[in-house]
Amino acid sequence: MTLPSPVTVTLVTGPSAGVREQAVFAQLQLSNLHHDSAKSGVILEGLAPGNSPLDTLPAHVLRARIAPGCLCCTGNLVLRVTLNRMLRQRPEHLFIVVARSEHLDQLRSWLQAEPYDQLLRLTPDLKASS
Structure with a gap:
């Protein structure tokens, strides 16, 4: 059985949340995913x-918001469930917007481990700035 193309x-x-969400919005517009039928x-x-710019995105852009907390520690289970649900819908590109970056290396390692x-x-991280 052949695995689907990696996301x-x-x-x-x-x-801040506003700056991060504006950066994602800009990336979606740049890559034409905002106006395209490609799922992201x-x-x-x-x-x-x-008022998040992400609230204006079309329906083909999947969105999930999870409670704040370290995504590689206390938020690991919530992130895993949310990620698995999103992957079932087979987006081409997925942005994971983190509130704090202290454990970014651990999160990246976790995402690169099985499965x-x-x-x-x-991809390289997107470091949003105001």
């Missing part, structure tokens, strides 16, 4: 910043 994953960091997804850690090593292709 491109970009970890997004930045000083965003997993957001933390509370919404109020995700066959399912994901990590």
Whole structure:
């Protein structure tokens, strides 16, 4: 049995939720995923910043918001469940927006370990700035 093509994953960091979400929005517009029928997804850690540009995205952009917490420690199970649900919908590109980047290396290692090593292709991180 042939595995599906790996999903491109970009970890997004930045000083605030608004800045991070604006950076993802800009990337979606640049890559034409905002107007295209290609599926993309965003997993957001933390509370919404109020008026998020991601609220205006079309339905083919999958979105999930998870409670804030270290995604490689206390939030690991929640992230794993959310990621698995999103992967079942086979997005071409997935952004994982993290609220804090202290354990980014551990999160990256976790995403590169089994079973995700066959399912994901990590890109360089997107470091959003204001």
